[in-house]
Amino acid sequence: MKNRTGITAIMVASVFGMTCLGCLSGDGAKIIKVSAKRFEYSPQQITLKKGTPVVFQFTTEDRTHGFNVPSMNLRADIVPGKITELKLTPQQTGEFDFFCDIFCGSGHEGMNGKIIVTE
């Protein structure tokens, strides 16, 4: 299991490696890694720049979680053993709450965070 995850990670990294080293995705967007576990995200606060494209890469340390930002119309399932990607180019400045929308146990209601978009 551990091995497989490792391989997936390497494969993803090498795909990105072709056009950009390290922090940028294939189309030049900044990669933001978000890891989920019961009952928190890491990081809990994500600061982005308006108009700058990013790619979220979600992983989970335990079970399936959700990532939902209703005010941005953005959501994803975060499934074990997989990196889930979501693209975003924020169009508006402000604070946007995200939360887990797949029930994950006693503490689920407190699993949330914030995206802050600055000029």
Added chain:
Amino acid sequence: MNKEIDRREFLKLTSIGGVVFISGLSGQPALSLPFGKTKDFFFVQLSDTHWGFEGAKINPDAKGTLIKAVKEVNSLEQKPDFIVFTGDLTQTTDETNLRKARMKEFKQIVGELDTKVVHFMPGEHDASLDRGETYKDFFGETHYTFDHKGVHFITIDNVSDPTGSIGEEQLEWLKTDLAQQKPDSNIVVLTHRPLFDLYPQWDWATRDGAKAIDLLMPFQNVTVFYGHIHQENHHMTGHIAHHSAKSLMLPMPLAGSTPKRQPIPWSTSEPYKGMGFRNVLSQSKLDQYQLSEYPIKEDAIV
């Protein structure tokens, strides 16, 4: 209960501190309406009892609130024909044995209700971690229908799927069931999560709830009673009224009124504030429902 409901008694009850709310299209004040003579009945809605919850700052009487509510329902002068629990009967746990113990205790406590017809449904705390398996062992099916004095009740399960969805299979079932109803049938939907987008930022929604509302829309007399948000809320989607009930464990703040979705702390000056249950009067002649809200009283000594 084929006798006319005593209007004075009802007035007295509602004036004790209950809120009266009328669903349906009428803008008339609730108590100016005449009571129908036949087929009228009461049912009580209790919700979000979260049996097993612990948190002295939120509810120092976590083991007593439900018991008090049972006593108060038993002492209602307007006797309900049946009782519904709209989900989150128990607080969730990862341990199956503890879940079973909580469900067993819950069942014992509500077994003390004088009203013997009780309809249950799960909330995400009961059913989302094991897709309703343990729940079904104790309480039976998670979605079903029943008819009572000319009203067709439909219980919709939007929690056994941990994404908070009804699912295509159940929507098909709903469609088939509704196909047997007339456009003017009296339909009451009982469910846990709001079917409409009340406040998705706090997960106060059902992912495919709009599909259920679409199926219900052709029917003229539809009312939805639900739980999950731990407070009263009255909302219309077109002509369909949605009423949420208070919790019997932990009250929640108004949507978006606090930075985090967290329960309201216990008030020592107003114990049990924000908790309670409701008695619903179904009036056949008016196709309307009158809701009376009851608080939990401290002196309901058990």
